[in-house]
């Protein structure tokens with residue numbers, strides 16, 4: 514849904530729908546049961562009333578378009594559950610989308626506090642327990658869950674220990690009351706060691722002070738980019754990964770051994786290989802913006818050199834250096850990385866053989 518306020522608005526919007534349309538359908542006996550999470554609904558309805566209900570919902574406002582899914586081979590997926598009928602009763606068990614829900618933070622490779630990684634076992638167990646309608650189904654899910662943790666680098670000993678703890682008591686142990694919380698960027702696994710040491714020293718002086726460390730995990734991009742270095746002049750540095758972001762919001766990620774200015778000029782020329790001009794000559798949004806920019810920055814009777822300078826300035830303002838690299842292999846790796854995260858529309862998307870994110 515995008516923005517952070519979107520779920521709230523969706524909730525209010527669907528709430529209005531429920532008060533006006535759904536309530537009537539329930540009163541008429543067409544809907545027998547109606548449950549909802551955000552804009553996902555699960556309904557038990559009277560036989561033969563599906564089209565009437567769907568029409569009533571979809572004609573309430575032109576901006577909503579509900580679709581429906583039915584039980585198929587005694588199975589229906591709703592949120593993170595698979596619902597099925599057994600002995601005349603509805604049961605549900607954990608459903609995981611292959612890929613997305615089975616790749617979690619890698620225990621060995623992710624830059625994340627151990628404490629958070631380990632506590633995610635508890636979270637996953639809780640999630641599984643609440644996604645199963647009875648204990649047998651939950652117990653049946655445990656080997657699957659264990660396999661996911663093992664595949665993501667978790668040591669078997671820790672998994673077994675946490676599983677056993679959870680089965681004894683699913684509640685988290687009580688925590689002492691926190692006096693202070695320090696929020697720190699987690700950039701290295703050594704941080705935990707140093708902070709434990711610091712905490713020990715504090716405790717010697719103030720035994721009753723309970724300090725908690727909250728770690729802010731960084732995205733791979735934040736760590737990969739070496740922002741702590743002073744920025745290079747855009748036009749003079751070599752061996753770069755750069756991004757051209759067009760006014761139309763399509764982008765191109767490329768690498769160059771020469772300076773960005775030389776590379777940028779190549780982008781303006783006719784491509785013999787593709788037998789076409791590059792994007793900016795064909796992009797109406799870019800051309801329109803350029804004309805407006807020229808109107809604002811070029812006074813009448815300006816020299817050709819001045820006009821060219823203004824156009825170049827506009828053109829170069831679309832380029833951004835993503836990374837400066839030392840070696841050719843770094844350059845290739847970084848290019849693949851930035852192509853992967855930017856998914857540039859103006860690049861040909863080729864899978865890089867030597868580079869894997871996961």
Ligand SMILES: [Zn+2]
Nearest residue numbers: 759761796799
């Ligand atoms: Zn464009």
